Amino acid sequence: MAEASAAAGKMKDLSISEVKKNKKDGAPKAAKKPQQQKKKIEGAALIGIDVAKEDNLADWYTQVITKGQMISYYDVAGCYILEPGSYAIWENIKAWFDAKIKTLKVRNAYFPIFISSDNLEREKEHLEGFAAEVAWVTKGGKSDLEKPVAVRPTSETAMYPHFARKIQSHRDLPLKLNQWNNVVRWEFKHPMPFIRSREFLWQEGHTAHLTQEQATEEVLQILDWYADVYQELLAVPVVKGTKTVNEKFPGADFTTTIEGFIPATGRGIQAATSHALGQHFSKMFNITVEDPTAKEAGKSEHVHVWQNSWGLTTRSIGVMILTHGDNRGLVIPPRVAEIQVVIIPAGVTAKTTPEAKEDLYNKVDKIKSDLESVGVRVETDLREGYSPGFKFNDWEMKGIPLRIEFGPKDAEKGQVTTSRRDIDDKTAARGETKIDDLKTAIPELLEQIQKDMLAKATKAYDEHRVQLTNWDDFVPTLNGKNVILVPHCEGDKCEDEVKAKSARTALGDGVTEDKQAPAMGAKSLCIPFDQPEGIKEGETKCINPDCKNFAKKWVLFGRSY
Structure with a gap:
């Protein structure tokens, strides 16, 4: 304790030099505006935070996570060291969630980090969703590998050949496995510790069921527990819903999600997802069982199993920090704090x-x-x-x-x-x-x-979640650091048009009220489970003025991480 605190006394000079050193190594870049003066925090100690959250979020975040001893930078771009303070939060989340899934008889296992190219490429649609992010091992020592090996971006294609071998009868169902592991997703432009990194920790559950009803029941139960992780443990509110076709997980029948909100930027953030994979992967990997109901009827018929996958990551810690942190540093909820x-x-x-x-x-x-x-x-x-x-x-x-x-x-x-x-x-x-x-x-x-x-x-989330029906109000409301609940046709091309129309580049200069607000357009965050009244079938217009279709649901749109 004494050595750590003595080192903290020198943290100001150290962190400034580290930020400069690590800009090329994945540290958030502060806005380069010489004329913009940082607000000095009143009463800030030498080791304290010396820039206001509302003035420069990137610089504030860097200081909070380093001086608060959540993160240390590493010499591989986009990779970070989780300090004991942040890892303890992850351990508390893990203990709580692990106990919950075990009530469903989910068992923990571990699969290798490497995936053969043959397995990964068997599922084209799935691979396309991750192709730009896959890291490949091409050499072993000084020798080129005969076939490159992927470092897992997710484990469907690693685990499902095992499922096909393991499941030989309907009596082997349900098969429910979970991993607490790391994954690597390599390609991105703007790394941000916890929020977007090349390697991160998560749990990934993969299950197989005899019926669609059993699988759907589990998907929704897991999503409820994800919401509880954020709301009951991290004190972070979320909205539960379903992803649109554009945003669903590659290869899934449908994706359920919890969506958070960062008030400092007015941006939404995907907090966790639970996917109903249907029979897509079981058909690809030939995971079948003899239908017990057909056998009772004197027939012999094989059916493909129904599968789910679901995941929660260390992004949750970053969302917690961005939600609660203030100009004195971190604010950690008691239920997950290493020291209360x-x-x-x-x-x-x-x-x-x-x-x-x-x-x-x-x-x-x-x-x-x-x-x-x-x-x-x-x-x-x-x-x-x-x-x-x-x-x-x-x-x-x-x-x-x-x-x-x-x-x-x-x-x-x-x-x-x-x-x-x-x-x-x-x-x-x-x-x-x-x-x-x-x-x-x-x-x-x-x-x-x-x-x-x-x-x-x-x-804060309730005040910045605005319901509207007029397109003329869409962009001004978005620029007011809000996410927006609007009537939408659920069309994928229409969704792309909304995103393009609301981007700053499509609107000209001077349309963003907050200089730190992002320039990207609004994407769909989710179709909330909790649907307000007001949409009349065949009557209510889609929010997109160029769309000729009628609205089907209220859809939550926003700029997002």
Whole structure:
């Protein structure tokens, strides 16, 4: 702890040089506008964040994830080191979700990272969806490989030959396997740690069922749990829905999705997906069983199984950071935080006797033990040579949900002083709790922080999800950092037209209200499950003024990551 904090004292100079060094290695690039002055954050410590989130999101994000010790840069472009603080969040997500899927009798397994070119290329439509992102191994040592081997971008083609061997009878169904692994997707223009990287961690579930009904039931259950990961663990609101034909997973019958929102940019973001693959892959890989109902009727008939795949990635951590982070750094929800509470002794001065100091520290240890006994993840900061103010800023930057301050005056009163990280007003964030009540009061306070963080983020999403029917309002509303719910015909060509019409290049200069808003057009994010009233079949016009078809559903459009 002491070495890490001493290093943090030099973080400002280090991070600036690292950002310059790593621009070519995948670090987010700040806007090059010499005339634009960064807003200096009031009260920022030497190690703190020195640019406002609202002024330069790319620079802010780089500082937050590096100074908050979430990420370290690596010497391979687009690849990053997950520090313990961020990996602990992933472990908490993993533990929660893994327990859920095991109630469905999903079993964890592991398949090799390498996929033969023969298997990958067997499924043309699937490969086309990933072709630009596939990394290929062409040499082994100094020798050229006879056939190149792909590094998995996803594992359908790696796993389904195994499924074909494993499934010999309807009694072998359902087959439900999941991997916690890494994947590589190589080609992209703008890497962003957590959000878009060449290698990332995820889980990928792959299941096979006898009937379409069984498969569909699982797809929707998994999507509900993905929504819970974001809303119940990360305090991030999402919209559940189905992808349009343009946006569905290559080779799927349909794709269900949860869509998040980043208020700082007004952009939507795909948070997780659950795919109903139908019989597409089972026909490609010849995964069949004898139909038990046909056998009972005295017939012999083989049927292809119905398959699903579903995945959740470490992108979730980036969405959490972008949603909750502020100008003091990270703000981490208590349920996933590696450290939920930090205790900082106060009132220790040069005049404090060794005996008084030892007594105070013993009481701090007792507070720590009491909280640990009720399951609170707690740390004490006993570093010498650092003022309480420095420690406050240090832990605030790391996003620790709750700080407890305890000094001689607090000891006399039999209480501690608390400070919530999720409240911007430092005075409003403070409170007092009796030491005798800590075992119940602190867990309750952490739950209140979790609830309030979700409520705040939900309010922001609700305010920026706008329903409209007039095309003339579409682009101005989009430029106001909103996503838009509109009537749409669900036509793929029409969808492309909407995207082209709403791009900045199609509209000329001066149409974007926020200089940091992206220039791309609006794409479909999802067809929400929760459909408002108002669309009349054969009467309601599609939002695209050039489209001659009538609207079928309300579709959520927005600029996106």
